[in-house]
Every structure is written in C-alpha cells, then in structure tokens.
Amino acid sequence: MTNMMASAQAQLREMLLNALGTLTTEGKIPAESIPAFKIEIPADKSHGDFATNIAMASAKALHMPPRNIAQLLVDALYFKGSYFSRAEIAGPGFMNFFLEKRWFSDTVQSVLDEKEEYGKSDDGKGKRALVEFVSANPTGPMHVGNARGAALGDGISSLLEWTGWHTEREFYINDAGNQIEKFGKSLSLRYLQLCSEKGQEVWNAHKDDVEKLAEIIYGEDGNSPDFPMPDDVYLGKDIIIHSANYYGIHKNDVETVSEEERRNALVGYALPLNIEGLERDLKSYRVIYDNWFKESALHADGSVDRIIDKLTEQGDTYEQEGAIWFRAEKYGADKDFVLRRANGIPTYIVPDIAYHMDKLVTRNFDKAINVLGADHHGYVPRLKAALTALGVDTSRLDVVLMQMVMLFRNGKPAKLSKRSGKAIGLVTLLEDIPLDAARFFFNMREANSHFEFDLDLAVEKSSQNPVYYVQYAHARICSILRNLQQDGLYSDDKSMNELPAPETPQEIELVRHIAEFPATVSASAKVYDPSRITKYAIELATLFHRFYDVCSVKNAETPEIRQARIGICRATAQTLRNAMAILKVDCPEKM
Numbered sequence: 001m002t003n004m005m006a007s008a009q010a011q012l013r014e015m016l017l018n019a020l021g022t023l024t025t026e027g028k029i030p031a032e033s034i035p036a037f038k039i040e041i042p043a044d045k046s047h048g049d050f051a052t053n054i055a056m057a058s059a060k061a062l063h064m065p066p067r068n069i070a071q072l073l074v075d076a077l078y079f080k081g082s083y084f085s086r087a088e089i090a091g092p093g094f095m096n097f098f099l100e101k102r103w104f105s106d107t108v109q110s111v112l113d114e115k116e117e118y119g120k121s122d123d124g125k126g127k128r129a130l131v132e133f134v135s136a137n138p139t140g141p142m143h144v145g146n147a148r149g150a151a152l153g154d155g156i157s158s159l160l161e162w163t164g165w166h167t168e169r170e171f172y173i174n175d176a177g178n179q180i181e182k183f184g185k186s187l188s189l190r191y192l193q194l195c196s197e198k199g200q201e202v203w204n205a206h207k208d209d210v211e212k213l214a215e216i217i218y219g220e221d222g223n224s225p226d227f228p229m230p231d232d233v234y235l236g237k238d239i240i241i242h243s244a245n246y247y248g249i250h251k252n253d254v255e256t257v258s259e260e261e262r263r264n265a266l267v268g269y270a271l272p273l274n275i276e277g278l279e280r281d282l283k284s285y286r287v288i289y290d291n292w293f294k295e296s297a298l299h300a301d302g303s304v305d306r307i308i309d310k311l312t313e314q315g316d317t318y319e320q321e322g323a324i325w326f327r328a329e330k331y332g333a334d335k336d337f338v339l340r341r342a343n344g345i346p347t348y349i350v351p352d353i354a355y356h357m358d359k360l361v362t363r364n365f366d367k368a369i370n371v372l373g374a375d376h377h378g379y380v381p382r383l384k385a386a387l388t389a390l391g392v393d394t395s396r397l398d399v400v401l402m403q404m405v406m407l408f409r410n411g412k413p414a415k416l417s418k419r420s421g422k423a424i425g426l427v428t429l430l431e432d433i434p435l436d437a438a439r440f441f442f443n444m445r446e447a448n449s450h451f452e453f454d455l456d457l458a459v460e461k462s463s464q465n466p467v468y469y470v471q472y473a474h475a476r477i478c479s480i481l482r483n484l485q486q487d488g489l490y491s492d493d494k495s496m497n498e499l500p501a502p503e504t505p506q507e508i509e510l511v512r513h514i515a516e517f518p519a520t521v522s523a524s525a526k527v528y529d530p531s532r533i534t535k536y537a538i539e540l541a542t543l544f545h546r547f548y549d550v551c552s553v554k555n556a557e558t559p560e561i562r563q564a565r566i567g568i569c570r571a572t573a574q575t576l577r578n579a580m581a582i583l584k585v586d587c588p589e590k591m
Contacts, residue, residue: 048096066093155530
C-alpha cells in the first residue's frame, strides 16, 4: 500500500538529516542536537511541493542565522536519485523543495498497480473498533436525523476499515424502559378503540384497507374527537396500523385481560416488526450491521443491577429521598445523577453504562465510537464519569456529536413529503431523492455542523449537484477510454516510467491531488470525518475537468504522451471509485 506523499516526505527528512551530518563532519556547524522540525505541504504550490522550517528551528541550537543554515543545507543536499529536483530559500529561512517529474509518474503507476487497494493503510492493524450509530427508537420509523447518522456512522466505519482496523457496526436496540412502556400504552389504547362501538364501525368499513382505517382514526392531528388520546402516548399512524393488524389476527382476545398482559402481547407483536423494518430500511440505504444489541439483554442477565451494586460497594453512591445517586462530580462530571429512582426502577443511563462496560470490558474493543445527536453533549461526561469510576480507560470511548438537519425545497424549509404528506424520514426521503445523493450529501459537512439539505439540488442533473458532478467526471473518463479503444488508440502495455512524465501544470496538479488520497483517508479516519472524502472527491473531479480541457488525450502531441495521459485518466477514475467506495456511492460508467 503506497503513499507517495509520505514516501517523499520521509525521503526528504532523511536527506536533510544526512546533510546536517555532512555539515557537522566538515565542521561547518557545531555538533548539537537539532530540535524537532516540520515538513509540510505549502498551500501555494508555486512555493514548492514541500516546505520545512528546519533552518529556523535549528538557529538557536546552532547559533547561526536561519538563512545561513538554509544555504549550507542547500549546498550539502544530495539530490541525485531522489524524488527532488531542487530547493529554494524563502523569507527568513524557510526551505522549499520541488519534486522530480519521475515522482508524478511513479504516483500514477502506484494507483494502476494497487487498483481497489489504493488509499488503504495499516494504521489500525491489529486493533478492533466498534461503531454504534443510528440506534433509533424502535417504537417508530426513523427520522431524517437518523438518515444523516446512518451515512455518517457507515462512513466512519468504512474509513476505519480502509486504515486497517477490524471494524464492527452495531445498532443498540432500546427495547426496555420508558419508551417501551409508552409504546405499549399507545398500542393498548388504539387496540381498545378498535374494540369499541365506533372502532368496530370503522373496522367493518375499512378492514381491507388498513391505511385508510388509520387515517380515519388518526384524524387531523392524531387526536380525532371520536378516538381521543392522552398526551403521554405516541400518536403516529404506525401505532394504529400495528393495533389494527394485531386485531385482524387476534380479534378481541386481549380486550378483557389485564393491562399488563394486553400491553405485553401488543408489544411482543409490534416491536419485532419495527426492528425488522429498521433493519430492512437501513439495508436499502446500504447500511448493514454486524450486531443488533438489545438493551433488554442487559436487564435479563443482571448487568444493570450489577452496575449499581458495584458503584455502591465502592462508596460512589448515596441515598437521597429514597433514590440512589452516583457521585459523578467526583469523577469529572458537572453534577451527580440518579441511578435508581425511589420506585426502584433504574434510570436510562444505567443500562447505557452496562452496555459500554460490555463494549469495552466484556468484548474488549480497543475503541468504542458512538455517533449521537448534539443533544447528548451533557450525557457524554456523565457516562464517562461512571465508566471511570468502574475502572475503564475512557480514552477508548470516542463520541461524535451530530448536529441537526434542515431539509429545504424551493428555498424553504420542507416538513412534509410532497408525495405522502408524512413527515420526511429515511424511507420517504429515499422516495424523493436518489440514494447516492442522500449518502453523499449527508457526508458533505462535518458532524458538528448544522446541515441544510437542498432536496431540489439533490435531484438536479447538473454540475451544481456535487454528487452528479463527481459521478459525471468518472463517467466522462470511461467514455474517453471507450472511444480511444474503439479508435484503436488505447494502450496500457507500458509502465508510466517508460512514458513521458507529466509536464503541464494541469497534469501535475491533478496527479499531486491523486497522491494526497492515502493521507486524506488516514487523516479522515483519525478524526472520524467522512466529509473530507466528499471534499476530496469534488476537488479531484474539478482538477480532472481542468486537465481534460487543456490536455488532449486523443490528439496528444505524440503517441507516448497520449499513452501517459491515458494512464493519468485511469488513475483518476480509480481514485474516484475508491473515494466513492468509502462513502458507498456508485460510480457509473455512463450517464
């Protein structure tokens, strides 16, 4: 797995250290330890391909002006056989270095040799990461925020895989606690409404069209005068549909049983269907999980109770008004919090603590990465405080907080699907826009940035649409290569080192950007930021279009230059495919 930028940087560092050694041996500089220095890529490429501050960093140790040190280094550097052609001194002593054309040819060849592997690294080799994302409430359909979380979490997982981590994707099913109680209550009330006289009238008239039945019972706002509901329940039509389908199978079987028994029966029917629906919908979004972890399992095996018992044994809890509190401030949280209410029921955070103990202790992942909504910013330090108290190194838990999404249509906020009239969630979103656009758009901004999703732009077939623009660049390359083959002009029988090296500024700029792909992937993985890949792909497409507008492939100056440019086209297409593969976005050959 080649990283030509890293190879050149490492070679330059060795050249500089060798030059310092030569100068020391010749007595031109004192034998002093050289402080750490930087080798960077200048923002302005006219200043060179690499720059270093070695002369300025060494000035104090060597008791010499930086420009004098820089001049000595330039004179002592040995360029023959290296990737560098020359060095220049700038300003008070910065040193700029220019790459040999051979390096650009080697870069193209490395892409052609490595193909689908280009851009991968072994940064995380031997380490295991668990990425938990979406974990939507299973009591209803996923909202548009989940669509962003799914694209983001899956992108992070792919980046980790590309950098050598053994990565598992996990969905945490909140199938216990208050939301399930609320779910059961909602289902029970709707079921009893169907058993009522008015409910039977609607049932008899529309039992063959459950969607229509749900609309009638739902009314204008989910609280029809004929079928009123209290405030503390779920009002979605999906609740009515579940209850109606259950009634269609079981009729009045649970009408007269205890409330607990009725709720258990309805939840036992509806919850698995919801979970199956979540899995199905996410698969349609190209998200496939390795694990579906149930919260209820932590209650069933005693993990939840053991958390409270352990913290109590350590003296990290206290009782107040019948509730058990955790001394969270002692471990860096903003305030103490309740573990078990006075009624004996654990608070929501206790199973979460148990869940993370399972991730980091029982299953012993090197990293647990959670993608959560920005509203969890106060929750994270409390969770980490509890884990710290339990002896867990919380540097192994990283949390990516994701800001809200605003959907826009015709320049205005969009709240309803234009087709169904329902709030736009993952499923209805994919009815409105292409899957590729959704996955690409949701990864165009850093997670901590608010995102305005332009639904009109996502379906537009023009260069204004970023995903279309990138896909078109790939399709254009494929078309160029097909036409060359048809004309008998396509050839790939020579190594790039046997062909003319890139000469034009457009060729050099394009190949330099291709060379930055492995470093971009590595850096993106380290900060859990797939948006760097979308930005990279857009810039690569832009540079290709500039190259093609200036550098003819078919009518190149010589057959050898044409073949070299074919290599550049092939390397560009491969790099685009690899970047889009990380995002799970298709690269069509025709558009």
